[in-house]
Amino acid sequence: MAPQGSRAPLEFGGPLGAAALMLLLPATMFHLLLVARSGPARLLGLPPHLPAPEALWSPGALLLWLTWLGLQAAFYLLPAHKMAEGQELKDKSRLRYPINGFQALVLTALLVGLGVSAGLPLGMLTEMLLPLAWVATLTAFIFSLLLYLKALMAPASALAPGGNSGNPVYDFFLGRELNPRFGSFDCKYFCELRPGLIGWVLINLALLVQEAELLGSPSLAMWLVNGFQLLYVGDALWHEEAVLTTMDITHDGFGFMLAFGDLAWVPFTYSLQAQFLLYHPQPLELPTASVICLVNAVGYYIFRGANSQKNTFRKNPSDPRVAGLETISTATGKQLLVSGWWGMVRHPNYLGDLIMALAWSLPCGVSHLLPYFYLLYFTALLVHREARDEQQCLQKYGLAWHEYCRRVPYRIVPYIY
Numbered sequence: 540m541a542p543q544g545s546r547a548p549l550e551f552g553g554p555l556g557a558a559a560l561m562l563l564l565p566a567t568m569f570h571l572l573l574v575a576r577s578g579p580a581r582l583l584g585l586p587p588h589l590p591a592p593e594a595l596w597s598p599g600a601l602l603l604w605l606t607w608l609g610l611q612a613a614f615y616l617l618p619a620h621k622m623a624e625g626q627e628l629k630d631k632s633r634l635r636y637p638i639n640g641f642q643a644l645v646l647t648a649l650l651v652g653l654g655v656s657a658g659l660p661l662g663m664l665t666e667m668l669l670p671l672a673w674v675a676t677l678t679a680f681i682f683s684l685l686l687y688l689k690a691l692m693a694p695a696s697a698l699a700p701g702g703n704s705g706n707p708v709y710d711f712f713l714g715r716e717l718n719p720r721f722g723s724f725d726c727k728y729f730c731e732l733r734p735g736l737i738g739w740v741l742i743n744l745a746l747l748v749q750e751a752e753l754l755g756s757p758s759l760a761m762w763l764v765n766g767f768q769l770l771y772v773g774d775a776l777w778h779e780e781a782v783l784t785t786m787d788i789t790h791d792g793f794g795f796m797l798a799f800g801d802l803a804w805v806p807f808t809y810s811l812q813a814q815f816l817l818y819h820p821q822p823l824e825l826p827t828a829s830v831i832c833l834v835n836a837v838g839y840y841i842f843r844g845a846n847s848q849k850n851t852f853r854k855n856p857s858d859p860r861v862a863g864l865e866t867i868s869t870a871t872g873k874q875l876l877v878s879g880w881w882g883m884v885r886h887p888n889y890l891g892d893l894i895m896a897l898a899w900s901l902p903c904g905v906s907h908l909l910p911y912f913y914l915l916y917f918t919a920l921l922v923h924r925e926a927r928d929e930q931q932c933l934q935k936y937g938l939a940w941h942e943y944c945r946r947v948p949y950r951i952v953p954y955i956y
């Protein structure tokens with residue numbers, strides 16, 4: 540049996556905060572799905588009507604959702620061109636992960652392409668978003684419960700540092716086991732990148748197809764939103780190995796927060812701009828579109844440049860692309876970059892990500908606040924995430940981290956924050 544009541548400081552407002560988030564997050568997701576299709580499309584304020592139970596529950600949606608999860612699981616199990624090793628665990632072992640996420644994206648695209656050419660009405664998916672979001676939420680609850688129970692039998696070395704306070708609500712939310720696996724199937728790694736992220740671009744595509752059916756052709760705004768977000772998801776899957784060093788994989792347990800976030804929140808909330816555009820078409824002139832493309836390109840350049848620089852450095856500090864950069868030594872033997880992107884601010888990748896988030900909302904015009912929800916939520920998420928990472932780095936690197944903060948005083952936005 541795993542020990543209860545470890546002394547890791549409670550995050551997310553403790554058990555009360557966790558309970559509130561478990562209600563608030565699904566409620567926000569349904570609110571957004573409902574207001575996006577309403578006339579006024581008001582972010583703040585009640586949706587015009589609450590859905591009838593039959594609008595939420597559909598056996599067809601359940602079947603589609605389970606087929607989707609099964610399909611992505613099958614793609615995950617296909618032979619991978621590369622197996623990567625994760626970070627060292629408490630028991631000094633390292634887990635192995637298949638690097639075939641991009642392959643899963645391509646195979647999904649081929650399958651969907653075949654389906655559409657055979658007459659599959661992809662646009663109909665947009666009519667099923669509510670019941671799909673409902674089954675995704677139920678799945679996240681049931682899955683988190685099973686994971687919680689599974690963790691009762693896990694050895695202490697398999698538990699996450701955070702989600703083992705002894706309070707069942709808090710631990711259910713944060714997740715008790717760090718890397719729950721069935722055989723070689725890693726539940727958290729699978730969920731983090733596949734069903735949700737690929738589902739997000741598929742929903743976007745369905746919204747584009749539906750718009751084309753309604754208006755004769757997709758709008759320029761819809762093309763931009765689809766293109767930008769496809770680039771983002773394609774990039775994440777192309778650089779899949781990098782996710783193995785994120786705090787979600789190395790630090791957080793797999794509980795409701797990540798299960799709901801990965802399976803429901805990402806596909807149904809991150810597609811909000813495309814949902815908004817389907818019901819509220821926005822005119823977009825070519826010059827404005829070009830400026831928005833430039834904003835996205837600048838964001839992507841910073842995001843990719845910063846992430847690649849750190850990943851290259853962490854893999855091989857003598858790599859000629861990073862060997863000339865200034866560093867600080869730490870007591871762990873690892874070094875911290877203090878020039879290049881990581882000398883500009885302490886989280887240049889977040890800055891790039893936020894600039895892209897702005898570019899995803901701009902095609903929706905400025906008449907509504909709703910499509911800017913992602914930018915607002917994401918700012919809050921990254922500010923909170925930055926503070927959590929800061930705490931973890933302080934624990935890992937102590938004085939060297941203080942020195943880094945002295946040399947690079949701004950966190951995300953130069954001279955501002």
Ligand SMILES: NC(=O)C1=CN([C@@H]2O[C@H](COP(=O)(O)OP(=O)(O)OC[C@H]3O[C@@H](n4cnc5c(N)ncnc54)[C@H](OP(=O)(O)O)[C@@H]3O)[C@@H](O)[C@H]2O)C=CC1
Nearest residue numbers: 784785786846849874875876877881888889892924928932
């Ligand atoms: N769209 C979305 O919803 C989300 C997107 N993201 C994106 O995912 C990506 C990964 O984010 P995340 O995992 O939060 O964080 P990072 O990729 O920024 O990783 C933080 C880690 O990088 C290392 N590090 C920090 N500073 C330095 C330095 N100066 N030199 C070398 N290494 C350093 C430390 O780990 P160590 O020293 O142990 O290597 C630190 O813990 C980001 O691009 C982020 O924008 C993240 C969350 C949500």
Ligand SMILES: CC(C)CCC[C@@H](C)[C@H]1CC=C2C3=C(CC[C@@]21C)[C@@]1(C)CC[C@H](O)C[C@@H]1CC3
Nearest residue numbers: 564731774775782785787796799800801804805
């Ligand atoms: C629902 C809650 C508010 C919190 C949910 C958080 C999750 C949605 C995010 C936690 C970390 C994530 C990462 C990504 C997507 C969102 C979640 C799962 C990426 C895969 C996005 C693409 C990037 O290139 C890598 C990211 C890693 C972290």
